[in-house]
Amino acid sequence: MPTKPEAARAPRRAEHDETLLSIRDLRVHYALRGSSLARLFGRDVGTVKAVDGIDLEIAKGEVLGLVGESGSGKSTLGRAVLGLAPITGGSIAYEERRIETMSGRALREVRRNLQMVFQDPSAALNPAMDIETAVGHPLRIHRLARGDELRRRVVDALERVGLSPADQFLTKYPGELSGGQKQRAVIARAIILDPVLLIADEPISMLDMSVRSKLLQLMLDLKADLDLTYVYITHDLASAKFFCDRVAIMYLGRVVEIGTTEEIFADPKHPYTQSLVGAIPDLDPDRSTPRDLPRGEIPDAASPPLGCAFHPRCPQAFDKCGWESRDLRVLLESHWTTVPEAEYDAERAIIGDVDALDLPDHVAALPAGRGHSGGDVERVLDTIHAADPDEPFWRGVRQRRVVDAGVGIDFHEGEDPALRPAGGVQVACHLYPPPGDAAGPPPQPKE
Amino acid sequence: MAVMRRVLAPFRETVGFSRWMLLAGIVIVAFFVVLAVGAEWIAPYGYAQKSADGVDFPKLAEPGGDHLLGTDRLFFDVWSRVVWGARTALEVIVLAVAGSMILGLALGLVSGYVGGWFDRILVLVMDALYAFPPLLLAIVFGFLLADKIGAGVVSAALSLTVVYLPQYFRVVRNSTISARESTYVEAARALGAPGRTVITRYLFGNVIHSVPVIGTLNAADALGTLAALGFLGLGIQPTDGADWGFDLSRALDDASSGIWWTGVFSGAAIVLLITGLTLVGEGLNETINPVLRKKRLQKIRREETIR
Amino acid sequence: MSTTGQDVLSVRDLRVWYGTERGAARAVDGVSFDLRPGEILGLVGESGCGKTTLGRGLLGLLPRGAFVDGDVTFKGKPMPAVASKEYRALRGAELGMIFQEPMTRLNPLMRISEHFEETVRAHHPGVSRERVRHAALEVLRVMGIPPTRYRSYPHEFSGGMRQRLTIALALVLRPAFIVADEPTTALDVLVEAQIIKILADLRREFDTSLLLITHNLGIVSEACDRVAVMYAGRIVEIGDARQVFRSPQHPYTQELLRSTISLSTTGLSFIPGSPPDLVDPPAGCRFHPRCPHAMRVCATQAPVPLEVAGGQRVECWLHGPESQVPPGGGEPLHVREELSVADEA
Numbered sequence A: 001m002p003t004k005p006e007a008a009r010a011p012r013r014a015e016h017d018e019t020l021l022s023i024r025d026l027r028v029h030y031a032l033r034g035s036s037l038a039r040l041f042g043r044d045v046g047t048v049k050a051v052d053g054i055d056l057e058i059a060k061g062e063v064l065g066l067v068g069e070s071g072s073g074k075s076t077l078g079r080a081v082l083g084l085a086p087i088t089g090g091s092i093a094y095e096e097r098r099i100e101t102m103s104g105r106a107l108r109e110v111r112r113n114l115q116m117v118f119q120d121p122s123a124a125l126n127p128a129m130d131i132e133t134a135v136g137h138p139l140r141i142h143r144l145a146r147g148d149e150l151r152r153r154v155v156d157a158l159e160r161v162g163l164s165p166a167d168q169f170l171t172k173y174p175g176e177l178s179g180g181q182k183q184r185a186v187i188a189r190a191i192i193l194d195p196v197l198l199i200a201d202e203p204i205s206m207l208d209m210s211v212r213s214k215l216l217q218l219m220l221d222l223k224a225d226l227d228l229t230y231v232y233i234t235h236d237l238a239s240a241k242f243f244c245d246r247v248a249i250m251y252l253g254r255v256v257e258i259g260t261t262e263e264i265f266a267d268p269k270h271p272y273t274q275s276l277v278g279a280i281p282d283l284d285p286d287r288s289t290p291r292d293l294p295r296g297e298i299p300d301a302a303s304p305p306l307g308c309a310f311h312p313r314c315p316q317a318f319d320k321c322g323w324e325s326r327d328l329r330v331l332l333e334s335h336w337t338t339v340p341e342a343e344y345d346a347e348r349a350i351i352g353d354v355d356a357l358d359l360p361d362h363v364a365a366l367p368a369g370r371g372h373s374g375g376d377v378e379r380v381l382d383t384i385h386a387a388d389p390d391e392p393f394w395r396g397v398r399q400r401r402v403v404d405a406g407v408g409i410d411f412h413e414g415e416d417p418a419l420r421p422a423g424g425v426q427v428a429c430h431l432y433p434p435p436g437d438a439a440g441p442p443p444q445p446k447e
Numbered sequence B: 001m002a003v004m005r006r007v008l009a010p011f012r013e014t015v016g017f018s019r020w021m022l023l024a025g026i027v028i029v030a031f032f033v034v035l036a037v038g039a040e041w042i043a044p045y046g047y048a049q050k051s052a053d054g055v056d057f058p059k060l061a062e063p064g065g066d067h068l069l070g071t072d073r074l075f076f077d078v079w080s081r082v083v084w085g086a087r088t089a090l091e092v093i094v095l096a097v098a099g100s101m102i103l104g105l106a107l108g109l110v111s112g113y114v115g116g117w118f119d120r121i122l123v124l125v126m127d128a129l130y131a132f133p134p135l136l137l138a139i140v141f142g143f144l145l146a147d148k149i150g151a152g153v154v155s156a157a158l159s160l161t162v163v164y165l166p167q168y169f170r171v172v173r174n175s176t177i178s179a180r181e182s183t184y185v186e187a188a189r190a191l192g193a194p195g196r197t198v199i200t201r202y203l204f205g206n207v208i209h210s211v212p213v214i215g216t217l218n219a220a221d222a223l224g225t226l227a228a229l230g231f232l233g234l235g236i237q238p239t240d241g242a243d244w245g246f247d248l249s250r251a252l253d254d255a256s257s258g259i260w261w262t263g264v265f266s267g268a269a270i271v272l273l274i275t276g277l278t279l280v281g282e283g284l285n286e287t288i289n290p291v292l293r294k295k296r297l298q299k300i301r302r303e304e305t306i307r
Numbered sequence C: 001m002s003t004t005g006q007d008v009l010s011v012r013d014l015r016v017w018y019g020t021e022r023g024a025a026r027a028v029d030g031v032s033f034d035l036r037p038g039e040i041l042g043l044v045g046e047s048g049c050g051k052t053t054l055g056r057g058l059l060g061l062l063p064r065g066a067f068v069d070g071d072v073t074f075k076g077k078p079m080p081a082v083a084s085k086e087y088r089a090l091r092g093a094e095l096g097m098i099f100q101e102p103m104t105r106l107n108p109l110m111r112i113s114e115h116f117e118e119t120v121r122a123h124h125p126g127v128s129r130e131r132v133r134h135a136a137l138e139v140l141r142v143m144g145i146p147p148t149r150y151r152s153y154p155h156e157f158s159g160g161m162r163q164r165l166t167i168a169l170a171l172v173l174r175p176a177f178i179v180a181d182e183p184t185t186a187l188d189v190l191v192e193a194q195i196i197k198i199l200a201d202l203r204r205e206f207d208t209s210l211l212l213i214t215h216n217l218g219i220v221s222e223a224c225d226r227v228a229v230m231y232a233g234r235i236v237e238i239g240d241a242r243q244v245f246r247s248p249q250h251p252y253t254q255e256l257l258r259s260t261i262s263l264s265t266t267g268l269s270f271i272p273g274s275p276p277d278l279v280d281p282p283a284g285c286r287f288h289p290r291c292p293h294a295m296r297v298c299a300t301q302a303p304v305p306l307e308v309a310g311g312q313r314v315e316c317w318l319h320g321p322e323s324q325v326p327p328g329g330g331e332p333l334h335v336r337e338e339l340s341v342a343d344e345a
């Protein structure tokens, strides 16, 4: 069985009309566990907004991709659909049934139709349970089969996922199987109940590269045979492009862009989507070009940036994207990675405590170091500005106030962009204002 | 079956010192098991027998003759007391270890899985029990139980159960808590498994491996505590069974008058069985604990590589 | 393939075998290659083909029970015996390693400055704190870590920053050769791209040669000068990265490239079966049970390394030498062993 021809792919744009799952303003917030001392005194230790206001419709028979870096809330969203994550607000309706209100028996009943495949196949199987028991367990839990019937259905499921001859695998333990085989067993366990929707949380990311396409092919075959709907969670845009009908790009608990796969990849609109697409290394050495990567990493979800959550990394950010005090520190520090040590030492002495900048505030107070004045600080800022005048940070500065003790910077008031239609897709970015908005185009449109 | 396989798997892979420790321990413990099981046939007399065929035993007879190891000041045959003592000791230990194991396992699993206030209260109680010196705790419970059900094998076993329960509870609860967060438990919940199924089918098999090791290590400890209880007169009454600790305390007075045989043999039995149980426990620990375990590797000779 | 005096590292017929219960696992079995100064060599292959073993073997970081044989020449001098004192002196100063999980290298209780001081002083005792700081800030600058963070603890950094810290630590003594074992596998796509860019820029700032082990062929194509493809303990193809990606010559390389999912993937393709058990690898060419072009000779005789037109070195009978193929050996191999679909790594 060498390579599969391209025809093996299911028709891309089937009719997906019937809504299977509809998610409205879903929020999953986790209370942060502070030290026991903080809890004792009832101090507020903050929350992580793992999922923060997501609307999604999933149509029967489609493959919806959830794409984003780790910590963007993809898994939490998937788990919330199965009732495995605590839902703070909003609703999830599966065929009119409201999952967020269910518990106990009703929830277990619904889970017959919604199944999940996990990222780490080694962790998803009970190491102390053999494959026959593990794959057949859903049937026993729901009292759907026993004895010979149970075994027949287990064998059937194993053969369906390519674990054949099934006899060889029935008595094995997860530890005796390879990663790909374990993932196949996990999939067999998920499909044995004949589910409607399969949530696959990075099903191939822990597997060896040569096994990945085998597993994707298996999932395509199963979809065609069993009439499945998939939510495919991944951080790998390449497999999403191949596998999904629609893609939702997530960042810090929000969907920032959603649309059909064709449109998203042909013309990525959100700067985050553009960076993700740009970051995929190309196999063709002639095509690989030096890229403009966004700086930094996904911020701490416990204290997200003001305004647009992507603004500290966004190369196209402008005045109303939510500039704040913390960005000044990033600016200073990234400037200091470009200057020689002596210059750094000199500038560091002029500027006082940079920790004072670590506040989510539209006003920044940059103190002068001992023996220096606000004027000295101002001069350092001017040098930094002159060194890189295109730095988006400066677009957010409304005014600078030089006083003796240092420099105060007022930023433009930011605004959190809402998900709005733009072209054929929906985007949450100020670069795509609602029609008729006077705000006008940004100063630095993308090239 | 699955559990047995996982528990036994490391045995085949051990070598060297830990294997010898285990073997030596097993031989010693097996010797006492034989004494305990075959007491009726091995011991010439009963544990509370003072006469045979209507002839009273002599008091404090020297070893030799009819009485292999002599008799003590209660006219008992020392060798018989040693043999029957093995039965008492093993009965108490097996009961106590099994009791604390089963109870600790059940409480630990439920407490770890359910969490919340139930867990907090249990942890508090167990920690309080654990903080007590074992002997003191055993004495207190020995007293209370002796009052209620008499000072027999069962009450001794029960007081030891209470002493060792917290250890199992803590280990099982902690591994349950970490297993509860694992993906396979979440996967089980995603399949629609109710709490009972999750505990019995997904958690049980994965938290049980540490238990046998604590069991054997505790057994040695329990024997020491039992002997101490007996020594203090809180163990088994001489008419209910032979208790090495009790015999030892009786023999204390004899020692000053040059009578050595009444104490030496029960003392030696205690030391030997504790040693045996410890060896088995440590051997098991090294065998099962993957960090301590040295895998059997095949040596590669240089010539092999040049083909 | 001549050993020129200017090679940083030159490896000849290196073998690393692990003793297992079932016999010796030939994780690295006769590997030869050279590395020039400042060159980045990508090492790719499926899981279990011996990549990590090769990398660790070169640095003498093998577990107990491993057997090493072969000649490794480092900067023109034969490498000292593994585990000897001289070897330990080389490690860190001349040889470096970057691991997949950065926290394996960072001590959570030590400040970054202390990490640098410890590393530098292990090889140059008595160096002043000021000098260490100077050297450290310079590498940190290249890694994009602000000097303000020099006295922070590891947990105050994000995952990508920690990996950059470990790279900085590996570089501070300017070693001539570094092994990076899947340094970006644990990181996010954007951060991965950042790190790869840094690694690719290394040769401009430092004269360090790098053996970059990765599963991601795209990374190799972006960052590496040359690439070595490893299968079942042997390097089956090695050559200029662009050349190998443009026209792969070994069937394994071809299949590996075809089965990789990229943005231009329109159909899935995959290699049947899985890499062999290294205790008892197949006779002849180790790839023959999975090779779509397998011939009779492949099942019995191991192919010999050969330089092909594009300049890469390939081990495959398809490229000859004709003279060594027995009569009829070029016939297609019909009796291929049955490969189950799920018989995968």
Ligand SMILES: Nc1ncnc2c1ncn2[C@@H]1O[C@H](COP(=O)(O)OP(=O)(O)OP(=O)(O)O)[C@@H](O)[C@H]1O
Binding pocket: C018, C019, C020, C025, C027, C045, C046, C047, C048, C049, C050, C051, C052, C053, C054, C063, C278
């Ligand atoms: N300590 C060890 N003892 C015995 N065998 C080992 C040991 N370490 C690795 N092996 C075996 O050696 C072979 C090569 O392993 P290695 O880790 O080098 O592969 P790799 O190519 O780095 O794989 P991956 O891509 O999964 O990291 C495998 O078959 C592995 O099982």
Ligand SMILES: Nc1ncnc2c1ncn2[C@@H]1O[C@H](COP(=O)(O)OP(=O)(O)O)[C@@H](O)[C@H]1O
Binding pocket: A030, A048, A049, A050, A051, A068, A069, A070, A071, A072, A073, A074, A075, A076, A077, A301
């Ligand atoms: N059980 C939990 N308790 C607290 N925080 C959580 C929990 N699960 C997830 N989070 C947080 O929620 C955010 C989103 O996580 P997750 O959904 O796992 O993202 P992804 O799958 O996209 O990587 C992260 O900041 C993560 O730390």
Ligand code: SF4
Binding pocket: A270, A271, A272, A308, A309, A310, A311, A312, A314, A315, A316, A317, A318, A320, A321, A417, A428, A429, A430, A431
């Ligand atoms: S709103 Fe758009 S332009 Fe502004 S920071 Fe966010 S992504 Fe960038």
Ligand code: SF4
Binding pocket: C250, C251, C252, C285, C286, C287, C288, C289, C291, C292, C293, C294, C295, C298, C303, C315, C316, C317, C318
């Ligand atoms: S030697 Fe034969 S089996 Fe091996 S890769 Fe070449 S053609 Fe395939």
Ligand SMILES: [Mg+2]
Binding pocket: A070, A071, A074, A075, A076
């Ligand atoms: Mg996730």
Ligand SMILES: [Mg+2]
Binding pocket: C051, C052, C053, C181
């Ligand atoms: Mg490896």
